[in-house]
Amino acid sequence: MENHENCIFCKIVAGIIPCQKVYEDDEVFGFKDINPAAPIHFLLIPKRHITTLEADAPLDAQLLGRMMALAPRLAVEQGCRPGREGGFRLSLNNGADGGQEVYHTHLHVMGGPRPWNK
Ligand code: AMP
Numbered sequence: 331m332e333n334h335e336n337c338i339f340c341k342i343v344a345g346i347i348p349c350q351k352v353y354e355d356d357e358v359f360g361f362k363d364i365n366p367a368a369p370i371h372f373l374l375i376p377k378r379h380i381t382t383l384e385a386d387a388p389l390d391a392q393l394l395g396r397m398m399a400l401a402p403r404l405a406v407e408q409g410c411r412p413g414r415e416g417g418f419r420l421s422l423n424n425g426a427d428g429g430q431e432v433y434h435t436h437l438h439v440m441g442g443p444r445p446w447n448k
């Protein structure tokens with residue numbers, strides 16, 4: 331597995347930097363955001379170091395789809411209210427103009443009662 335030594339999220343996957351893990355399988359890792367923008371805020375990342383959606387080794391549609399498909403179950407596990415009255419927000423900041431700060435692609439999952447911080 332590609333593991334970039336200077337990548338904070340690769341270090342989290344490798345257990346070098348601690349995190350509050352919410353999910354792990356062969357390809358995907360999930361952990362709570364250290365600076366939550368909502369009462370519930372966690373990140374889903376590919377274990378493989380993929381910088382952006384248009385990177386040389388892009389996030390393939392199947393893996394991206396799996397990450398999105400995991401979100402509803404994990405959101406409820408983390409305390410989001412299920413169904414239409416509850417729900418969550420997914421966001422993926424891609425590139426500088428997209429507001430990306432960590433260049434290891436990640437899907438934000440945010441939920442919980444409003445108001446949110448951002
Ligand atoms: P983005 O602007 O989409 O690149 O967001 C990066 C996110 O990573 C931010 O919401 C940060 O709070 C979060 N983050 C940065 N470092 C850590 C860390 N060590 N553990 C958990 N979340 C982090």
Ligand code: ZN
Binds near residue numbers: 334339
């Ligand atoms: Zn990485």
